[in-house]
């Protein structure tokens with residue numbers, strides 16, 4: 454078998470890998486990208502977790518289930534009524550699959566457009582030689598001086614309860630449940646637990662989420678987490694905190710979960726299906742990392758510096774397989790920066806300004822520091838908050854839950870954090886991230902003319918609130 458030479462080989466075509474490949478090709482490098490994900494027909498399905506069993510399909514189901522919820526519970530107040538509302542779960546899931554396929558096809562098109570050579574199959578190291586690396590890409594043999602590892606992550610299972618994707622589900626099975634379960638259990642009240650719990654609650658499942666930590670949404674600003682807990686409880690999500698799972702048993706009728714509640718009392722949860730969403734583990738098993746001495750940490754993640762350099766010359770790693778938040782946009786930013794560094798440019802990622810979004814209803818989004826982080830740092834700050842109930846557009850939408858909260862330095866007024874719970878928080882957070890990237894003060898936002906009526910006026914009003922001079926509240 455003859456070896457094909459490239460300037461760069463990227464292993465993994467998730468958001469970290471495919472974006473790195475495209476940017477490297479744009480910068481004039483001869484690039485190969487290898488990815489092993491298969492669609493139902495055994496064909497290539499580039500896009501990684503994000504496209505196949507993550508960001509995109511989860512948002513498709515969140516959208517469908519939200520339409521159903523609106524039709525059932527919220528349209529009546531607009532004078533719109535419908536009888537006999539039904540959900541065809543199979544059709545909803547088929548639509549989600551079609552959305553996924555559009556994205557897979559889009560990436561294959563982008564590879565062609567940018568002249569990235571795509572290999573479908575497993576990528577692994579064979580040996581280091583001649584100042585570069587020999588690699589396997591499916592059946593092909595490749596050589597490159599630069600390698601970008603972007604192999605992503607997989608769901609972590611509970612000890613003693615492996616995923617069967619029928620009854621005990623990872624994010625994969627959770628996105629293709631064939632009909633609404635009567636009772637659904639979730640382990641872990643993190644991002645997946647809340648998003649998937651919301652989907653199936655809206656479709657009629659009785660949802661219980663068991664969370665080990667005593668505090669709800671610990672990474673979010675405390676004010677936002679408190680509001681979210683209140684709203685989710687009202688919606689009917691039963692979230693139990695501070696639990697300790699002792700045993701998970703699969704029976705004929707479903708799953709039973711034995712656990713101790715926060716008081717230490719023994720409890721049992723009987724559900725038809727159980728989604729386990731307790732975090733993810735990096736994918737490094739298939740890489741043959743030992744063959745070249747690529748350094749992994751105790752979790753199996755690839756060890757990198759701030760520039761995504763590994764311990765090996767010419768080998769980089771980005772995305773979920775390295776330290777930092779497991780987010781698609783963080784993976785993409787690292788992919789671009791690495792491609793630019795390989796081209797001798799100064800790629801840059803501002804890890805302090807990676808936004809977080811949880812696509813529940815209401816949406817939750819933040820960027821920068823939380824109030825509790827600023828307190829822990831002993832940094833003097835001012836807070837300004839504006840509720841959506843006082844925003845005309847939110848009232849017209851009929852979606853007035855939540856608020857925008859801004860945190861600014863007490864002396865300089867520089868924005869340090871933005872925290873939003875409410876309608877379209879995912880979109881509103883971009884203005885805050887941009888303002889913070891330009892080192893704006895809260896006064897800068899307060900002085901900008903925001904269109905009326907728009908939800909973004911709440912951000913302006915929160916900025917005015919930092920100076921205790923809101924106009925509409």
Ligand code: FAD
Pocket residue numbers: 464465466467468469470487488489490499500501502503504506507508509511574575576577603604605606624645736739740771772773774778779780781782783784812
């Ligand atoms: P991945 O997307 O995991 O891609 C890695 C690719 O490498 C895969 O295709 C894999 O098959 C392939 N691969 C692995 N090993 C090899 C090998 N040896 N050879 C060849 N190919 C290999 N993030 C957000 O920012 N927003 C969201 O809304 C969001 N929603 C999510 C919802 C769910 C249910 C889940 C599970 C995750 C979600 N995420 C979200 C996280 C996001 O999906 C990940 O952070 C992102 O996909 C990481 O990108 P990556 O390129 O590092 O890895």
Ligand code: NAI
Pocket residue numbers: 611640641642643644645646648663664665666696698729730731732733778779780809810811812
């Ligand atoms: P997560 O880290 O968000 O949440 C896991 C939760 O499980 C935590 O609250 C943790 O305390 C809890 N937990 C851990 N072990 C437990 C146990 N034994 N029993 C009970 N609870 C336990 O991880 P999750 O939800 O699995 O998602 C993985 C990652 O995927 C996220 O961290 C995020 O990076 C990404 N993601 C991002 C989304 C977004 O950006 N909207 C959506 C979904 C996932």
